[in-house]
Amino acid sequence: MTTPSAPAPALELRGVSCAFGAHAVFDGIDLTIPPGQMVALLGPSGAGKTTLLRILAGTLPPGRGTVRVLGAELGRLSARQLRRLRQRVGFLYQTDALVPGLRTVHNVLIGRLGHWSLLRSLLSLVWPQEVERARAALAAVGIPEKLHAPVAALSGGQRQRVAIARLLAQDSELILADEPAAALDPRLRRATIELLVRLARERGRTCLVSLHDLELMGAGFDRVLALRHGRWFFDGPPGGLDAARIAELFAEERARGVEPDA
Ligand SMILES: Nc1ncnc2c1ncn2[C@@H]1O[C@H](COP(=O)(O)OP(=O)(O)OP(=O)(O)O)[C@@H](O)[C@H]1O
Ligand SMILES: [Mg+2]
Structure with missing residues (x-):
């Protein structure tokens, strides 16, 4: 009897490290996102959200580790293969x-x-x-x-x-979005993220959306990943991130006088 194998992850990081000069953003980070999952990426300013998305987009090669996108290992692709792969990513x-x-x-x-x-x-x-x-x-x-x-x-x-x-x-099979509603009026932000998540879900796409805005929680995501100082601070369903954990996540940012956008 054969057991059906799990589908290949839509996104996978193994032991990924990335530094800008002497400043290490990630030091051996792992991540697996299965196909069809709607994932919010949360974290204070400077946590590494944009850097992570750039690594997954293939525009920033990491110093160490492997990055797989839609089953392909980015470091092994020719420029042409990378262009082809990026056509499958929105x-x-x-x-x-x-x-x-x-x-x-x-x-x-x-x-x-x-x-x-x-x-x-x-x-x-x-x-x-x-x-x-x-x-x-x-x-x-x-x-x-x-x-x-x-x-x-x-x-x-x-x-x-x-x-x-x-x-x-x-x-596209995969959507990578970096704070897609941040430039909008606060009342439009939730609606825009909800629309994106709903349409992606209806079409069975995988979605990773970075957010800085706590108001956007509960917009229909399956999973929340929270980054702090380039490490996973939380990984679980949106309901698992309670007020105390959120306060802890943004504590340093608040102490510096930066409030998460309302
Ligand atoms: N091109 C770069 N050169 C040097 N340092 C960089 C560069 N890009 C990012 N960094 C540094 O890497 C860290 C992570 O930055 P990143 O832009 O990924 O944060 P972020 O979580 O997206 O923050 P924000 O919420 O403000 O967008 C920061 O300390 C930032 O200063
Ligand atoms: Mg950013």
Whole structure:
């Protein structure tokens, strides 16, 4: 009788160390995230959230250790293989990284470039390709009427929705997001994170989202990872991180006079 083997992790770090000059951010950190898991990455400023996401994105090679993304070991990939792998990963940043001179439809379809030939990509600038896909992605994020709007005419919250629609159009297997709602008005933050998590879950994607904002807890994540000084401070379900642990996590930051954003 054969037992089905567990699926390969979507993300895996083994003994990863990373330093900037003499300053060690990580010293032998491990992490396993199975496919389809929705994970929040929490921690005070300087804890290493962005550094961890850069390592997983393949833009910052760690000094030591192995990094596996969607089953591939990053250190063993050629530049071309790394580019191919990155097409399977969707990135979301604090500011939306939309192209300001282009209409919404083109910005959403940028998510398709990795799937298209150069000719088709160029043609799309004149005659948008796969418009229905862009329309469906914008409908999923609640702004279908903005298909032809110039992005300069969108609000901050709408722009971040366009960035999420671009991820949907890209059809990435994995989403890595670094404080994707931090630049938004506090009342929009929770809604934006909830939308991202819900859409990723419906599509069976894996999601790792760094957050600095405690208000974003409870947005539908399966798991919370908390980093402090480059080490795991907490790893468990969101309900397991109680007020006392949260206060401990941010204690030094509060002592320095930095409050977690409300
Ligand atoms: N390019 C760099 N050169 C030198 N030091 C760096 C660099 N990037 C990050 N660091 C240092 O590494 C540590 C972790 O930084 P990182 O940006 O990962 O923190 P973070 O958790 O994302 O913080 P924040 O919540 O402020 O975004 C910090 O001490 C930071 O000063
Ligand atoms: Mg950061």
